Amino acid sequence: MTDLETVLLEREAAEAEEDLRLAMLARSPLVTAYRLNYVANSFVAGLYGKMEEETGISRAQFVVLLCLSVRDGCTAQEIADATHRPKNSLSRAVRALEAAGHIHRSTDVRDQRRQPLQMTPSGRRIFTQVRAQAEAREAEMLASLSAEEAALLSKLLNRIAQDF
């Protein structure tokens, strides 16, 4: 087989392979929802595997750190409510983060059921790392858009998220 033939066949294969992918993005029922989920899945697919492997921080653990970065001292229950994640997996994530020394867990003296969580310096260090990875992935994601378009996208998503 000549090089040219090889190239042509590879291109054809690549096109056939991408064909359904692009057809779905272009014409599937639920186009908007499909595109939204497609992009969201692509985002996390690339990210969490690498993150866990390089830093040992799982998806649930990252969510916890992200929440603490916004409101240090919040509880697992509040995180569960805010992110719609099952509280038992958050419980596991909290324990792992605590074991790794990335967060500190205390008991609310007013209400001993509540256990406010706080990032330790080690937690802040690791969060800086994983945030950088995630931000890089976000930048890749938005690379096809201009700054104005990206801002608009974010605004529209925010509007939807408010009561959804």
Place this chain on the structure above:
Amino acid sequence: MTDLETVLLEREAAEAEEDLRLAMLARSPLVTAYRLNYVANSFVAGLYGKMEEETGISRAQFVVLLCLSVRDGCTAQEIADATHRPKNSLSRAVRALEAAGHIHRSTDVRDQRRQPLQMTPSGRRIFTQVRAQAEAREAEMLASLSAEEAALLSKLLNRIAQDF
């Protein structure tokens, strides 16, 4: 406790509860990615449980039907490539759909490894049902946007999805 007090306390509780949720949406690092994933999760969370319970169609099965609705006769491998879903779970979904009589699976005479899939009339019927559910959910999702804004959102997501 008076009714008014009850209402006020409930509102306060609801606000405290939503506080972190809204704070995350407003100020978390990775705002755009966070909002995107939040909306995508909210979309599927409500949908797939109800869908499976009411029609017996799982998420993976829905994906297969959705692909067949765009390209009848495509194979499990093509679906896996197009949707980035592991092929073993698609294999299971295909078997279940076939067992339920919703799809027909043949063997490509040219290449006996390939098994083109086709919706049966029963499959088309059930797909009409689940598509209606999903479209209703999509409509809920987009309810906060005008038609123009929704179209713009879809366009921006499509642009991102093209090479991401």
Place this chain on the structure above:
DNA sequence: ATTGTCAAGTTCCAATTGGAACGATTTCTG
């Protein structure tokens, strides 16, 4: 023809998941 490589689909299995029940604590109600 034979051998090696690759692709489609399946199966195996270890790990993860999340719903449900639980124990401990607080809050509500009568």
Place this chain on the structure above:
DNA sequence: CAGAAATCGTTCCAATTGGAACTTGACAAT
């Protein structure tokens, strides 16, 4: 104040998941 109801976090366990190995088939190179 006593009992009921609700809340926070944990544990249990059945089911799902997806990576990796496997089977079968196609095809290129020799």
